[in-house]
Amino acid sequence: MNNPESESQSEERRRLTSLLTSIRRKLLAQDLFDYGIKTATLVFPISAMAIAINQFRGSEISSVWIILACMGSTVTIALYRAFANQKAHFNAALALDEKAKLQDRVTSALQFLAKTTGHSVPEKLQISDAVEHAQQINAGQLFRLRLPAHGRWFALGTMLLIASLFAPNLLIVDTVEASIDQTKQLQLEELKALEEELVADDDDPELQATLEKLRELQKDFEQGELSDRDLMIELARLDEELRQKTEQLGVQHLEGELNVVVPHLMGSASTQQVATAIQEKDLDKAAEELAKLTEQARKEGLSDEEKKQLAMNFGAAAAKLGKPSSNSFSGEFSSAAEALESSDTEGFCSACKSMGDKLKKVNKARKMAMACNKLGQCKACIGQCNSNIGGYSLAPKSKSNKEGGLRAGNGSSDEPLTDPSRLEESYRQLLQVAGQAGDGPVETETEITEGQLSPSQLAMKDIHAEFAAVAEEAIESETIPLSHRFHVKRYFQTIRPKE
Amino acid sequence: MAITAPLMIAPKESTKSTKGHMPDPTAKFKRDATKFAAGFDKIHKEISKVIVGQDRLIEDVLTGLFSGGHVLLEGVPGIGKTVLVNTLANTIASKFSRIQFTPDLMPSDIIGTRVVHEDTTGRKHFKFQPGPVFTQVLLADEINRATPKTQSALLEAMQEKSVTVYGEQHILKPPFFVMATQNPLEMEGTYPLPEAQMDRFQFKLLVSFPSLKDLIEVARRTTAGKETKASAVIKSTEVVKLQQIVRAIPIAEHVEEFAAKVVIASHPDSEFATPMVKKYVKYGASPRGLQGMILGSKVRALLDGRFNVSIDDLRSVAIPSLRHRVLLNFEGEAEETPTDEIVGEILDSISTNAS
Known part of the structure; x- marks a missing residue:
């Protein structure tokens, strides 16, 4: 026989227990959420620091692994703490009373229901009252997940974590900066080398002036008052001035x-x-030998045979050289031949002296031209150093133990762009090429064009954008490693002409 | 303050009638609880006709009445303490006595004495002449003006609800409710209540000075030609029934534990003692304090339409129940530390998650 009172009580107990079980789950979820946020608030900034350091140092450990570790640890700690702190039914009842302002109705009812002895009338009333009140509560609304008080710090930690993914690789920047410093060092070395070469020929006043100017440029460049671009322009000007003097x-x-x-x-x-x-x-x-010959002719005199032979050779030379002029040895050879034929020693000596002066002039012009070439070469080398920054490491230039000459493109090197013997030596030797005259009459013509004053015929700013665009297109369309793409882009950024 | 009991949710089975003419006990208890709230409200409203403001004080006095305790009112003269007691006695239609305590008052003046009585045959014999304590509502006005000996005459009456004279015990008619007043200002010629006597009072209530608005209303009511009087709204027998309803209200273990912890925490050598208790308290509250708290909180629960005592109920009656039971040490007396603050700190320190 069923006892209706007992059935009613067990039904109330079942309803209350069911409600409290669902609240326990919600409390567990809230705890999980709270502990998750709390742990993430601590773990995220630490992970952000780890990722940033990883990125700065360019470590090979992927940031994804750090993020995965961070997430894993956060979830594990949150799960552990939430389950360790899992609430009993009584705590769930306390939480329900507190949240719904039920004034200990549910906790009291839970304790009355736990009694094994019969319930008094007020206790039964209380249990029914508590169950009815609890049933009216929208537990889902009351125990919905809420962001804890430290949620703002969690947001900050998350932002830090995301921001850390964009941390730059400082090693690349360091390399570029180091390359720039190294480039300047190389450029200074080039300038010093040029100075040393010019010092050897400093007896000439024009070269002396050029040397002084070069030292000033070197000083300004070293102190940073002059950019490498300005240095190249100044060197070009110096080169042009010297060429003009040579022409004069x-x-x-x-x-x-x-x-x-x-x-x-x-x-x-x-x-x-x-x-x-x-x-x-x-x-x-040669001028000294001519001076000795005139001295000999003056003191001892020349034999007739010598005079005859000299007059014949000088006359032939004069004939080949054509009309006498100030820019020709023709007049001197002709005068000397005539003086020998008329035994005019003073006339012969005067012609030889004039010939020696012209030889010295030619020698001076040669030195000046050589200096011009050295200036041009130095300018080219400085430009070459400059073009290598941002992407290609420059090895310090070392003396090559190989023979110079036209070796551009010959041989092989692991780092072709840093092979010190490659272009520099080639430039030098190219300018030292001299032809060997044949027996027959030879006509030579030296043409100095505008192009020799500057290695480029076009303004850099006119072509830079075009070249950069082509390079950009190529690195996008071709299969090029990511790191190399950066270097190419960086190179074009570096050589971009100033507005 | 008008107190309206919220509609209690009746249990489903309570609406069904049981077999025969047997009344459903749950429905009956629910009706009684509703009656209690209604009775409380009626008395409160009636007293409020005479007493201006002081809603909380009236509520606390009625709480003391319905929980079967006694109340000590402390306040400066002329703020309505005596009027409140008179009015209360009128509203519950009970026998009322007033004793003006003076230094020459004797215990026999309170409890009564034997006098020689001559009957119609001319025979003389002793007959007990009951004192003013034989009443239902007793006003012990300015109780601290009498000597401790006289004050102690009330001990048995307040605790046992009976008086023993010359070996004969006389039961007092319920509800026996003592309301004492004392003036905190006039210390000269007064005798502080002994701890045992103080402990008999369930609540010690501080009567505050009325606000400006209330004071103006007091002036209007008392200086006009018509005098407002409270009438009886409930019988004294009903008061006794309502007191029984209060005691029937159940209390959960964790609430009891909270109340017990509060009492224990008032002792400086207990594990729950707060820093203030350790520093300023000499002796803590007695078990009577716990009883007073729980009974008072049961009244609060009923007024709130509940059949269970909550921790908030306990909190609301803890200070009036314990403030006079916490005895300060020399340091506490010297610094005039309010016992209300000490009890407040205790309430804040005890965790609600007791179980």
């Missing part, structure tokens, strides 16, 4: 005539030393 000497034609006169000078024993010196490009020595 007006010895271009004389340079060509030397090849013509050498065979005739070789034909006579008295002038053989002069010819040899000219062949050896030692024009100072």
Whole structure:
């Protein structure tokens, strides 16, 4: 036989227990959420720091692994703490009373229901009252997940974590900066080398002035008052000034005539030393040999045979050289031949002296041209150093133990762009090429064009954008490693001309 | 303050009639509880006709009445303490006595004495002449003016609800409710209540000075030609029944534990003692304090339409129940530390998650 009172009580107990079980689950979820947020608030900034350091150092550990570890630890700690702190039914009842302002109805009812003895009338009333009140509560609304008080710190931690993913690789920046410093060092070395080379020829006033100017440029560049671009412009100006002075000497034609006169000078024993010196490009020595010849003619006099031979060779040379002019040895050879034929020693000496002066002039022009070439070469090297920044590490230039010459493109190197013997030596040797005159008449013409004043015929700003666009297109369309793409982009950014 | 009991949710089975003419006990108890709230409200409203403001004081006095305790009112003269007691006695239609305590008052003046009585035959014999304590509502006015000996005459009456004279015990008619007043200002010629006597009072209530608005209303009511009087709204027998309803209200273990912890925490050497208790308290509250708290909170629960005592109920009656039971040490007396603050700190320190 069923006892209706007992059935009613067990029904109330079942309803209350069911409600409290669902509240326990909600409390567990809230605890999980709270502990998750709390743990993440601590773990996220630490992970952000780890990721940032990882990114800064360019470590090979992927940031994804750090994030996964961070998430894993957060979830584990939150789960552990939430389950460790799991609430009993009584705590769930307390929470329900507190949240719904039920004034301990549910907790009291739970304790009355736990009694094994019979319930008094007020207790039964209380249990029914508590169950009815609890049933009216919308537990879902009351125990919905709420962001804990420290939620703002969690948001900050999350932002830090995201921001850390964008931390730059400082090593790349360091490399670029180091490359820039190294480039400047290389450029300074180039300038010092040029200075040393010019010091050897500093007896000439024009070269002396150029040297002084070069030292000033070097000082300004070293102190940073001059950019590498300005340095190259100044070097070009210096080069142009020196070339103009060389042109003003007006010895271009004389340079060509030397090849013509050498065979005739070789034909006579008295002038053989002069010819040899000219062949050896030692024009100072050639002038000295001529001075010795005039001294000998003055003191001891020349034999008739020598006079005859000299007059014949000088006359032939004069004939080959054409009309006498200030820019030709023709007048001197002609005067000397005539003086020998008329036994005019003073006339012969005067012609030889004039010839020696012209040889010295040619020698000076040669030195100035050499200096111009050195300036141009230095400018090219500085430009080459500059072009290598941002992407390609520059090894310090070392002396090559290989022979110089036209070796551009010959041989192989692991780092072709840093091979110190590659272009630099080639430039130097290219300018030292000299032709060997044949026996027949030779006409030479030296043409100095605008192009030789500058390695580029177009303004860089006109072509940079075009070249950069092509490079951009290429790195997008071709299969190029990501790191290399960066270097190419960086290179074009670095050489972008200033507005 | 008008107190309206919220509609209690009746249990489903309470609406069904049981077999025969047997009344449903749950429905009956629910009706009684509703009656209690209604009775409480009626008395409160009636007293409020005479007493201006002081709603909380009236509520606390009625709480003391219905929980079967006694109340000590403390306040400066002329703020309505005596009027409140008179009015209460009128509203519950009970026998009322007033004793003006003076230093020369004797215990026999309170409890009564034997006098020689001559009957119609001319025979003389002693007959007990009951004192003013034989009443239902007793006003012990300015109780601290009498000597401790006289004050102690009330001990048995207040605790046992009976008086023993010359070996003969006389039961007092219920409800026996003592309301004492004392003036905190006039210390000269007064005798502080002994701890045992103080402990008999369930509540010690502080009567505050009325607000400006209330004071103006007091002036209007008392200086006009018509005098307002309270009438009886409930019988004294009904008061006794309502007191029984209060005691029937159940209390859960965790609430009891909270109340017990509060009492224990008032002792400086207990594990729950707060820093203030340790520093300023000499002796803590007695078990009577716990009883007073629980009974008072049961009244609060009924007024709130509940059949269970909540911790908030306990909190609301803890200070009037314990403030006079916490005895300060020398340091506490010297610094005039309010016992209300000490009890407040105790209530804040005890965790509600007791179980």
